[in-house]
Every structure is written in structure tokens, then in C-alpha cells.
Amino acid sequence: MNPPRVVVAGGGAAGCFAAITCAEAAPATRVTVLEKSPLFLAKVRISGGGRCNVTHACFEPRDLSRHYPRGGAALRGPFTRFQPRDTRAWFERRGVKLKIEPDGRMFPAGDSSRAILECLTRSARAAGVTLRPRCEVTALARRPAGGFTLALAGGERLDCERLMLATGGCRTAADGSLPLALGHSLEPPVPSLFAFRLATPWGRELAGVAVADAELSLPGPGLRERGPLLFTHTGLSGPAILRLSAWGARALHAARYQFPLRVNWLPHLGPAALAAQLDHRRAAEPARRIANSPLSPLPARLWQRLVQAAGIPPETRWAGLPRAARHQLIEHLRATELQVNGRSPNQDEFVTCGGVRLREVNFHTMESRLCPGLYFGGELLDIDGLTGGFNLQAAWTTGWIAGRAMAGLTGQTPP
Secondary structure (H helix, E strand, O other): OOOOEEEEEOOOHHHHHHHHHHHHHOOOOEEEEEOOOOOOOHHHHHHHHHOOOOEEOOOOHHHHHOOOOEOHHHHHHHHHHOOHHHHHHHHHHOOOOEEEOOOOEEEEOOOOHHHHHHHHHHHHHHOOOEEEOOOOEEEEEEOOOOOEEEEEOOOOEEEEOEEEEOOOOOOOHHHHHHHHHOOOOEEEEEEEOOOEEEOOHHHHOOOOOEEEEEEEEEOOOOEEEEEEEEEOOOEEEOHHHHHHHHHOHHHHHHOOOOEEEEEEOOOOOOHHHHHHHHHHHHHHOOOOEHHHOOOOOOOHHHHHHHHHHOOOOOOOEHHHOOHHHHHHHHHHHHOEEEEEEEEOOHHHOOEEEEEEOHHHEEOOOOEEOOOOOEEEOHHHEOOEOOOOOHHHHHHHHHHHHHHHHHOOOOOOOOO
């Protein structure tokens, strides 16, 4: 009699991790991973700019769950079973040392995703997992006697007793067709973690300028974020922008990505402290042109544009700054309004908000509540995290839990 067959559709982080976990826990089980593209672990390969932001050094499950605009509450329990500390231990037991950067992000010590790719591929093969690239599942159905029949793009049909769907975010209607075929429903997918396009002309002229600390707010949704941002040739990006886009994903989609963005360029200074800085500059450098003497730490190019946008002529010197213009400059530095008229192109998005509804999944096992023997993991679920390693951690956690459950184990302690 053939041993049970487990099939994982999707060769990303969640799918590969689940397959390895299942095969290591139940060596007699035949485990196959089907990936429609030529390459496995494509997002792992490019994560962190090719360095692979494996996870984040946030080791308390409740705090960790707060980094997920969608799915945080559902992940709180799973994080008590497999969290960043366990991820780090898993890779280090297999020879890949991880390092923690000052902002909490964790990377391979060698700063290359290749170490993670090779570790996962080597572990899969050592555990007897069959990896099949260029193998897309086009349709599936439940078998009357239990299990599933999968139709593959080349005409092949494949039967299995247990099936995991880890096919990634639903960017198109076709991406969600497999769970829908088995009775599941989807939260409508919309982009998350994207850059903003600016209609404000001077904003697009500052490509390459970085600001280490700015406070951003969206008056409509009432969202606020603080952190680094970067001017690009089309608008604004950087950690603060990406976090704002994640928390506001649905509201910004509803607004068709047309909205005002307010920026406080010096959030460490209150109105009185900022006024004192301007008065000090006026007393110390009365003959110097305002546009040529930026307040630290603002970049000179940005300062020039802000002074101009506040209505101060470029030849104005500190001694000649009228009181009303001084007030206007303070207001502008604390609440510049930039008009956003779009987001980064679809191919640049890294994460999708939406997916299989979480109430339809048992997060103790990642098994479907509607279809026994069906499991889920990763971004196909309505889970998305902030930038910084949180999305990969959700993949490792859901993959590990699903893999253990498909192997017949639901214990609490990582091996």
C-alpha cells in the first residue's frame, strides 16, 4: 500500500517550509511541492533587496501580532507555537547564522538570500520532498472517497490525501480560483506596501532625497506614521510610506489612490521649539538667504523647495523675514500637504491585502473548517504584515503549523 501523499501547491516560503516540516515529522509520507514558475522561493530571493529579511527580532507574541494590519489577532496563538526565536533556531541548526540589525530586522550573517534559498532547498531534498517547478494547478476537486484530484497545466492529473494551498497573494481573480473551487470565500484583494505617486510637481523633482525622520498623516482615514521616507522619480517611498499604505490599504483603494498626504518634516520639534530655531537662525545669520541655510537635519534640496512652497522668495534673507512669513514657514514645515494621485505600478508591489477569509480556517492546524484535508498558509490567507520581516515570519509560522498538522502532529513545541 502506498504511503499517504501530501501535495503543496505553491513553492514560496510557506509552502516549502510546510513541506519540509511535514516530511521531517513523518518520513514515510510522500510530499510534493508544485510551483507554477521556474523558480522556487521567488519572494525569498528578493526580500530585503536580495539580502533576505528572514524575520524580525520581536519575540513576544502579542507585540509581534501588532505588526499585522490584517490577521494579527488570528496569528497571536500560532506565534506562541512558532515565532521569530524559533525561526532563528531552525535556520541556525541548519548552518545559517542570522544577525539582528539595529532596527530589529534579521538577515543572514552573509547578507545574501542565497544562504536561505540553499538551506531550504537542501533541507527539502534531504527530507525526501519532491520539488516540481513549472507545474501549475489549473483545477482541483474533492474525491468522493476523500482527498483531492488536481489537474495540472500539462494535462496530468494527480491524487492526494492532503492538500495545502500556499499560492501567494490573489492579485487576479484567477489566483483565488483554487480555494473558491473548494467552497471558500475571499476578502477582496487590494495592494498593500506600495509607494505613493505625487501630483505635486516639486515633490517629483527631489528624486534621491532621503529624510531620516518624518511624520505622515492621512486626514481622511485618520492614519499616522513616523519614520524614514525617500523621494523617488514618481513620488514617495520608504518605511513610513510603506507602513502607511499597509494600514490604509482598503481606505486608499476606496479613494482610488487620490488623497492629500500631510507631512511634518521636523516631528521632534513642537511649534515653540521650531519658532525658537528660526529666531536663533535670524539672530545668528541675519544676512544669509533663508533658502541657503536649511534647518538640520533637513537636506538642502528639500529645504529650498519647502521655503519656496511656503511662499518665501528665494532672495529673502533671515533679517528680512516678515512675521507672517515666519508663521507660514512654521505651518508649512509642520504640515506640508502633498497631493497623491496614484501608487507604485502593480509589478512593484510586494504584498497583497485580502485572501481566504480567516474565519474559515482553524489556526491551530491551518486546516480548512469547510473542507477536511485542505490546509492553507502564507499570503493566500487574508494576512499581511508591515515591512521588516513580518510577512516572511507569517509564512514560516503558518507553514510550520500546517506541516505538522499534515504529518499528524499538533504539538506545541518546535522540534
